Amino acid sequence: MTPARPLKVALLGCGVVGSQVARQMLEGGDEFQARVGRRLDLVGISVRNLAKDRPGIDAALLTDDAAELVARKGIDLVIEVMGGVEPARSLILAAMAGGASVITANKQLLAQDGPTLYEAAAEAGVDLYYEAAVAGAIPIIRPLRESLVGDEVTAVKGIVNGTTNFILDKMTTEGSSFDEVLAEAQRLGYAEDDPTADVEGLDAAAKAAILASLAFHSRVNLDDVDCEGITTVTADDVATAAELGYVIKLLARCALAPDNSISVGVHPTLVPANHPLANVSGAFNAVFIESRHAGQLMFMGPGAGGAPTASAVLGDVITAARNRVRGVAGPGESSYSARPVTPRNLVPSRFYVALSVDDEPGVLAKIAASFARYQVSIQAVRQESEPGRPLGQGARLAILTHAARVGDMKAAVEDLAAMPEVTGGITLMRVEG
Incomplete structure (x- = not known):
């Protein structure tokens, strides 16, 4: 023969x-x-x-x-x-x-x-x-494309960029600044000489578009992804998140909304310390899937390397x-659902807001009133003395909100920034859960 x-x-x-x-x-x-x-x-x-x-x-x-x-x-x-x-x-x-x-x-x-x-x-x-x-090396495309086609995926959340996870993990475990850890990542070969695609979230955004397309049987492209990097995350943010019971990760998140639209974004996110994604360390990647019948699934492993x-x-x-x-062909494109992408300002999320204020009577009430004006409900407030200012003259506030729409939250932040009692830059991050 x-x-x-x-x-x-x-x-x-x-x-x-x-x-x-x-x-x-x-x-x-x-x-x-x-x-x-x-x-x-x-x-x-x-x-x-x-x-x-x-x-x-x-x-x-x-x-x-x-x-x-x-x-x-x-x-x-x-x-x-x-x-x-x-x-x-x-x-x-x-x-x-x-x-x-x-x-x-x-x-x-x-x-x-x-x-x-x-x-x-x-x-x-x-x-x-x-x-x-x-x-x-993580098998995630085939499970979405083949293994879970008999189910309905409701959300995909992932750490899909090893460089940013390495940086944020080092900031968490060692208390180092972003610039210090980025320089170390470049020395070790985890980050390119020009790290823009990684640290600005562009690499993760491309991956989020692919995951959303597969998970929700719809065409999602790079322009549909709301993208934010980690360059503004500070050691103070990381420390405060830890005190509140969270870990900051650059999270790609794709979710199916009640109106059948799809939200797709990449943002530095406070992840609860007891969530499986919070424990993904170093340059590893992980993808967490929620589905109607299979429930919760997580895939973890090396996300890069030859x-x-x-x-x-x-x-x-x-x-x-x-x-x-x-003589056969495998699965092709599955875009039959043709779900629309949720307008970015309408995407719901919980939020973390940090800001410096004058430590005076009535300041908290004014901040709460501003939040209420834009339908943002406060879950918790943490206050401590502002570093570098005399005791009793300045405070640093860390605020966790209940779920609110992105547009409403951003409008509230703009309102806060205009207040004379707000003395420092305002940090705004998503909160998972």
Whole structure:
């Protein structure tokens, strides 16, 4: 009997993740063949710099012509780990048009133009898999896309950026400032020289858009995500949160509202210390799902790094290869619900408000009246002497509210900022629960 033809695989990108994917494919050929039923042949790797040394990777596989690579005859699978919107989008579309299934880790492209990729895959009858796009090694895409399709997901909450979790965790455990921990994260390689995408929440926002799209069977793109970073979080905020029984995390939150709309946001959030997400430390990621019938589920693990992310990529490679062998395609886009996105000012949340005030009779009453004017109910108030001011002349207030609409809360804060008794900047954060 003639052996079945090997499946030809092209790899776009050979950086931290791509090099790990290539090495594991080259080293695990027999194992992958046993799992798929066909041999997987890595036939080419597109790179920017052909001269760069890549230990363990045959230089004959390398090419700096990505377009030529995806256009080669007989390519079955294309793995895209180069990142960015272009030329990744054009290369993926060309690969699909040529009949290849695609495995990608490109969160930015999926969050900005996922429907285009889905439509191209459906038209060509090929697969689009992207487990590694959201939380590294953590299997979260497949559970939302396949395992929970018989249930109704009501909320997805996640720590989906390892850099910011490392920073906030260090601020919590060591009392360090944001700038001190960011510098340490850069020295350790957890943060880029330009950390904007991480610390301003942009990376997490792309992942939130993908999670919301899958969880609620609706098209949600990056522009729909209300996004706020952690650059304004101070050591004092972290310490006060701890005294109140909370831990500050950069939380991506997607929720189904009673009116059937979807709220999607990324914000520094006070998480109750007894919540499972509060105990996710270091650069780890975690995703917490609430569903109608399965209840509460949590997935946790390494959210980045070459080897962990390559594990997720190769899981998709095996799945797509098995589909190829059987002549079937996996799940496509599920957007039948077409739920609208909740206007940002109407999203409900509990809030934490911190502000410096003159320590005088009647100040608390004026603040409470301002909150009441905008339908914001106060749950608790904590007062302490203002550092740097004579005893009895200044106070620092930490206020926890009941649930209120974002627009109402922001209007109340603007009202507070105009009061002459308010002497310092006002901190506003979401509170989970």
